[in-house]
Amino acid sequence: xxxxxxHTLNPKRLPTRCSPGVIGFLTLLGTVLLALCIPYRAHxxxxxxxxxxxxxxxxxxxxxxxxxxxxxxxxxxTVAAHHGVSLLSGQAIVQPGLGTDGANIYATLHMMPDHPGxxxxxxxxxxxxxxxxIVEVTGAxxxxxxxxxxxxxxxxxxPVWLAWSIGVLPALGLLFWTxxxxxxxxxxxxxxxxxxxxxxISRSKK
Numbered sequence: 001x002x003x004x005x006x007h008t009l010n011p012k013r014l015p016t017r018c019s020p021g022v023i024g025f026l027t028l029l030g031t032v033l034l035a036l037c038i039p040y041r042a043h044x045x046x047x048x049x050x051x052x053x054x055x056x057x058x059x060x061x062x063x064x065x066x067x068x069x070x071x072x073x074x075x076x077x078t079v080a081a082h083h084g085v086s087l088l089s090g091q092a093i094v095q096p097g098l099g100t101d102g103a104n105i106y107a108t109l110h111m112m113p114d115h116p117g118x119x120x121x122x123x124x125x126x127x128x129x130x131x132x133x134i135v136e137v138t139g140a141x142x143x144x145x146x147x148x149x150x151x152x153x154x155x156x157x158x159p160v161w162l163a164w165s166i167g168v169l170p171a172l173g174l175l176f177w178t179x180x181x182x183x184x185x186x187x188x189x190x191x192x193x194x195x196x197x198x199x200x201i202s203r204s205k206k
Contacts, residue, residue, distance in 0.1 A: 075124065
């Protein structure tokens with residue numbers, strides 16, 4: 001029995017095509033690379049955030065070019081009214097929220113040449129944290145005001161879902177490796193030949 005067990009544990013007879021360590025490492029590496037590539041593609045292709053507000057007599061859409069906005073990067077704020085109403089002028093006030101150390105930022109909303117009645121401006125949020133983007137518009141029905149709440153992120157900040165995914169990957173890899181090791185150990189104890197053993201037995205019979 002001892003001779004048979006030693007013969008079974010001979011490294012030359014162990015299957016090498018399905019090494020748990022190699023498979024786990026390749027799985028982790030491929031998942032990390034995929035997770036790192038997805039945010040950049042999504043950020044380049046996805047449109048900004050749009051919020052519908054009631055500003056006085058106007059129902060308006062406030063469109064942000066980035067969601068979430070990134071500090072010290074240009075953020076386009078576009079305002080358009082519903083039902084074909086044309087806006088004449090306005091301004092955007094970027095106001096720090098609770099717990100954010102900053103000052104108000106004022107920017108004039110200009111009419112877009114290729115979209116009459118639609119206003120746009122560009123602002124830069126200086127520090128990360130909570131901010132209120134207040135838009136004041138003027139049209140044929142007088143003035144109106146609305147606000148959009150945003151949370152500015154630092155440049156290069158990692159999304160929460162990506163951070164959690166990378167943090168969980170080692171645990172998943174360890175679990176996968178442990179299950180494969182237990183299965184392989186059970187195969188050795190039961191004395192069942194692996195794929196390499198089957199091929200060796202077939203060649204010996206021939």
